[in-house]
Amino acid sequence: MSALRIVVCVKQVPDTWSEKRLDPLDQTLDRAAADGVIDELDTYAVEEALRIEEANEGSTVVVLTMGPAGAADTVRKALSMGADEAVHVVDDALHGSDALATSLVLAKAIERTGFDLVVLGSESTDARMGVVPAMLAERLGVPQATLASKVEVDASTSPATVKIHRQTDVGQVVVSAQLPAVISVLEKINEPRYPSFKGIMAAKTKPTATWALTDLDIDASSVGLAASATVVVDAVARPPRGEHTIIKDEGDGGSRIADFLVSRKLL
Amino acid sequence: MADVLVLVEHVDGVVGKPTLELLTLATRIGSPVAIVVGDGTGLAEKLGEYGATAVLSADDDALTSSVVAPVVSLIESLVASRSPAAVLIASTTEGKEIAGRLAVRLDAGVLTDAVDVALDGDTVVVEQSVFGGSTVVHAKATRGVPIVTVRPNSVTPVASPAAADVSAVTFPAADGRHAVVESRSATAAGGRPGLSEASVVVAGGRGVGTAEKFALIEELADALSAAVGASRAATDAGWYPHAAQVGQTGVTVAPQLYIACGISGAIQHRAGMQTSKTIVAINKDAEAPIFELADFGVVGDLHVVVPQLIAEIAKRKS
Numbered sequence A: 001m002s003a004l005r006i007v008v009c010v011k012q013v014p015d016t017w018s019e020k021r022l023d024p025l026d027q028t029l030d031r032a033a034a035d036g037v038i039d040e041l042d043t044y045a046v047e048e049a050l051r052i053e054e055a056n057e058g059s060t061v062v063v064l065t066m067g068p069a070g071a072a073d074t075v076r077k078a079l080s081m082g083a084d085e086a087v088h089v090v091d092d093a094l095h096g097s098d099a100l101a102t103s104l105v106l107a108k109a110i111e112r113t114g115f116d117l118v119v120l121g122s123e124s125t126d127a128r129m130g131v132v133p134a135m136l137a138e139r140l141g142v143p144q145a146t147l148a149s150k151v152e153v154d155a156s157t158s159p160a161t162v163k164i165h166r167q168t169d170v171g172q173v174v175v176s177a178q179l180p181a182v183i184s185v186l187e188k189i190n191e192p193r194y195p196s197f198k199g200i201m202a203a204k205t206k207p208t209a210t211w212a213l214t215d216l217d218i219d220a221s222s223v224g225l226a227a228s229a230t231v232v233v234d235a236v237a238r239p240p241r242g243e244h245t246i247i248k249d250e251g252d253g254g255s256r257i258a259d260f261l262v263s264r265k266l267l
Numbered sequence B: 001m002a003d004v005l006v007l008v009e010h011v012d013g014v015v016g017k018p019t020l021e022l023l024t025l026a027t028r029i030g031s032p033v034a035i036v037v038g039d040g041t042g043l044a045e046k047l048g049e050y051g052a053t054a055v056l057s058a059d060d061d062a063l064t065s066s067v068v069a070p071v072v073s074l075i076e077s078l079v080a081s082r083s084p085a086a087v088l089i090a091s092t093t094e095g096k097e098i099a100g101r102l103a104v105r106l107d108a109g110v111l112t113d114a115v116d117v118a119l120d121g122d123t124v125v126v127e128q129s130v131f132g133g134s135t136v137v138h139a140k141a142t143r144g145v146p147i148v149t150v151r152p153n154s155v156t157p158v159a160s161p162a163a164a165d166v167s168a169v170t171f172p173a174a175d176g177r178h179a180v181v182e183s184r185s186a187t188a189a190g191g192r193p194g195l196s197e198a199s200v201v202v203a204g205g206r207g208v209g210t211a212e213k214f215a216l217i218e219e220l221a222d223a224l225s226a227a228v229g230a231s232r233a234a235t236d237a238g239w240y241p242h243a244a245q246v247g248q249t250g251v252t253v254a255p256q257l258y259i260a261c262g263i264s265g266a267i268q269h270r271a272g273m274q275t276s277k278t279i280v281a282i283n284k285d286a287e288a289p290i291f292e293l294a295d296f297g298v299v300g301d302l303h304v305v306v307p308q309l310i311a312e313i314a315k316r317k318s
């Protein structure tokens, strides 16, 4: 049985109930316009990391986030759930980073803190790109066992192994890999725990490293808006939907829908 | 005209509809070249019909025996040899992973979930629908070959016959350590189309009432050859599998027709369906926010309205 060092990547996102909009000046997400919260999908990643830790004595869970100073709340939330330590990468130069830059920064931070297993959410609820986990596996040069609806780690062997049920649009495959590896988890893989009062108190004193780009030997010119490999040319609010008809069912509701579908050539 | 590489999706010898959509977009910006993982011979006719000028067939089990990485190596080598104007991949979860890794290898811009692709001079510009469809964005890559994933149902496939020659391609073995596929289980789709690529989606929410009553939603779906979706309230209640959840934390769909039955239309649900071309809602509460989106809405009991609709569809089809 070997102890594992598990890094779980969590992202701060605008609260899901708030309207999201682009900053008119630089077409990046206007993060100031919305309250930030831990991405709900990443709480499944934290929970899965904690379960793997609990099943493998002596293991450690490190929370990693890249984001503005306010993302410290997100780190604390993960610590209060039970993670042991945290790394927060903050640097003004990071503003406007795209997925390529984000994965670069996360990979450097993961290498610096050390890892056997990296756990991520499968997709962030704001960017919805679903690319960072695969990009991290590429950058770290380790196996990619992503989109997991079930995870089993066997640390009794050397090297330790992970087996997952990988759920894609076309079906399910069982995938196995040797550690170190990157995994990403789907929503509903588990039931994330609520932080206990004790956990909330303990979170305040857990070690949290705050790293800037210089700590990671990353040149400021390789991240941020200016280094982005994509650029938004223009952005407009979607025009409201055209005419619509709402009727009350007078016993002919189903038939009226059929009429409508015929009129739209959908039937 | 420059090549546009299109990664083909195929199951049981049939080219997927999202691939025909990719080819249709590719013909607008260059000369479509289809990449087939597997034997491309039997697919060439269909691919050519929709504009593929060449079919590159990479028939090697190594491509599918580990997760994503070997396909990335294949496309990487084809980008090097053919200098395409763009790489188009369907916006499935796996498609996006391939695109992401490829972008790292090539240090190139990746644009996910495009709904349209066009040329502005020599530059490939994509249209994306962000924040759950509330904002329309045009974006482009600023370095490298643009790697674009296109959301299914974004365009109607248009035939554009070309003579597609099939040639076998080899690719470099993916070095490094990879996750190995141990076994596969086919989708238990039961003959229904996949949720993200279906042209019609019929979705049920808390208003459906019980797991058993979802049979009604399935019956309507089958009458329209549709996929079945569900709100989170319905999947949380265990009435329908989580994989069917539509919304911010579920699948994003943009079908020709979306029928919401007993779904209130919470912001997180709308985020996954509001770019549907036509939306029909059935809800007994006239104030339900789903009606703000609906092209056609019926305020009524779905247990009455849906059976009548099913009967009407049968009548009009015969």
Ligand SMILES: Cc1cc2nc3c(=O)[nH]c(=O)nc-3n(C[C@H](O)[C@H](O)[C@H](O)COP(=O)(O)OP(=O)(O)OC[C@H]3O[C@@H](n4cnc5c(N)ncnc54)[C@H](O)[C@@H]3O)c2cc1C
Pocket (backbone or CB within 6 Å): A016, A040, B204, B205, B206, B207, B208, B230, B231, B232, B233, B234, B245, B246, B247, B248, B249, B250, B251, B261, B262, B263, B264, B265, B266, B267, B268, B269, B272, B282, B283, B284, B285, B288, B300, B301, B302, B303
């Ligand atoms: C972080 C986060 C992420 C989320 N992600 C998602 C997501 O991905 N997808 C998602 O769907 N939700 C998501 N939700 C949940 C979302 O907020 C709503 O709670 C959920 O969509 C409600 O589902 P519903 O419309 O089925 O249920 P309800 O809101 O309870 O609505 C049921 C509707 O059915 C109607 N009704 C009842 N009986 C009948 C009848 N007999 N005939 C006709 N109409 C009837 C009612 O009038 C009501 O409008 C998320 C929430 C959070 C906080």
Ligand SMILES: Nc1ncnc2c1ncn2[C@@H]1O[C@H](COP(=O)(O)O)[C@@H](O)[C@H]1O
Pocket (backbone or CB within 6 Å): A009, A010, A011, A012, A039, A041, A042, A045, A064, A065, A066, A067, A099, A102, A106, A119, A120, A121, A122, A123, A124, A125, A127, A128, A129, A130, A131, A132, A133
């Ligand atoms: N800035 C970030 N900091 C930490 N983790 C991140 C960040 N961005 C993305 N991730 C991780 O990558 C996953 C997928 O994000 P994305 O590819 O942006 O959809 C998320 O669920 C997180 O686990």
